[in-house]
Amino acid sequence: MMPKVSRTQSLLVLLAFISFVLLSSVNSRNAGITSTFIRSEWPSVDIPLDNDAFAVPKGHNAPQQVHITQGDYDGKAVIISWVTADEPGPSKVQYGTSTTRYDFFAEGTVRNYTFYKYKSGYIHHCLIDGLKYNTKYYYKIGSSDSSREFWFQTPPKIDPDAPYKFGIIGDLGQTYNSLSTLEHYMQSGGQTVLFVGDLSYADRYEYTDVDVGLRWDTWGRFVEQSTAYQPWIWSAGNHEIEYMPHMGEVIPFKSYLHRYTTPYMASKSSSPLWYAIRRASAHIIVLSSYSPFVKYTPQWMWLKEEFGRVDREKTPWLIILMHVPIYNSNEAHYMEGESIRAEFESWFIRYKVDVVFAGHVHAYERSYRISNIRYNVTSGDRYPVPDKLAPVYITVGDGGNQEGLAGRFRDPQPDYSAFREASYGHSTLEIKNRTHAIYHWNRNDDGKKVATDSFILHSQYWASNRRRKLKKHYLRSAVGHITTY
Secondary structure: OOOOOOOHHHHHHHHHHHHHHHHHHHHEEEEEEOOOOOOOOOOOOOOOOOOOOHOOOOOOOOOOOEEEOOOOOOOOOEEEEEOOOOOOOEEEEEEOOOOOOOOOOOOEEOOOEEOOOOEEEEEEEEEOOOOOOOOOOEEOOOOHOOEEEEEEEEEOOOOOOOOOOEEOOOOOOOOOOHHHHHHHHHOOOEEEEEEOOOOOHHHHHHOOOOHHHHHHHHHHHHHHHOOOOOEEEEOHHHHOOOOHHHHHOOOOOOOHHHHOOOOOHOOOOOOOOOOEEOOEEEEEEEEOOOOOOOOHHHHHHHHHHHHHOOOOOOOOEEEEEEOOOOOOOOOOOOOHHHHHHHHHHHHHHHHOOOEEEEEOOEEEEEOOOOEEEOOOOOOOOOEEEEEEOEEEEEEEOOOOOOOOOOOOEEEOOOOOEEEEEEEOOEEEEEEEOOEEEEEEEEEEEOOOOOEEEEEEEHHHHEEEHHHHHHHHHHHHHHHHHHOOO
16 A cells, blocks of 8 residues: 655645656757768769659640649648640640549640740649548550540548658759659659749859740659659749849749748638648648748738647647758758748747748758747847757758758757758658658668657647646546555
8 A cells, every 4th residue: 555645745746747758848958960971872963864863745736744632721622734835735634533434524724924035834723522541543644646544542531540741842843862762752652742942043143044934844844654644732932932123024033932832821811832731640831931921921821820720639739931041060051941041930839830840051061959039139048958848940952953962060969959960851751640740851862761760749739739638637646545556
């Protein structure tokens, strides 16, 4: 029989236990690691334009650059996009659940644009809605002998325990390293890509009057091997801005917005550059690092309202995508995310965001759960501190573009940095249920995929529920006697 103790003693033991649990969850971490791996192959060299990766599909005016993204808030729609080079052609998509019969069709829209002396092909966007969850659909675009056929799989219905595997790619470009990243991702079993900005790097190709536009076309054909078969959730980076007054082009994101549409209106956003979707057990919020975000701007107002729409009982996983990292210990782009951190970090903590994925820095880095919100100019902690309520910040700007790796990390490694390495690769986040997910970062240097950094990510929402239940249990227990699990 357990001996009885006084209520005061019980409360003291209770407080000590709670303090131990909370401090352990925050501070029990290993020292940060800076990888010493040195890549030995494949410099950042563009794939030649005559390479099969950029091949134009056969047939007159055949659809090319096919890509799909989610088309609604909850995953029962897709937007299918493609380009026809010579003439508009039909904007119709035929689709069904059999390879031999297309029972349904949808009509899309078509448009084109000019960029300096470049004139785009005809860009088609077609919304297909009313789809069934967890169903494989086959679709056909184009006409007669030039038509092409693809397929995609819809996600499971919105459910807190719906398993799902996301890939995370950023700063991809169109080099041999880009190809390695894409091929390795396609072997991962990922079902949807969360793309954190900087797609084609077309703005770096100013060698002729039309190269900026043509490099959007080559990139669209390059990624089609994945984008035609599963949704890529798009976010824009600095290389999508394409502000080039010397060419008379001063409308930001012109090429990107014509080519890569998003379901922004489904989440009541006023801009395609910031929006939200729900998919399986995840609520995903896409932010724009290069659009106004301070108080009372449209993006700020929208994000405030969107956080209020998050239902963690249905989608326990809350994920943020943005291009510029908030926490970054690389010399490249150091502190560039400070202004957006000051604006939104407290919201990320208040709403228990699980993970924030970013790109921009051409290296990989993962943080501990930390925050820097306590300092108020006159008092408080002036440096990032452990914070069990904070998200994990992960930079995956390592897709493979021609600018090369960001190989100079700041020394010493700051306390908030858990792991960092200057290599190319991609990540996967495999959600198992409402409580935990498995994360991997996969290095693809030297032609091989190597799972280099991994950990189990626990849902902030359900973890906080468990802490509350644990606290209530011990408060009840302290009235009589102390119990143990």
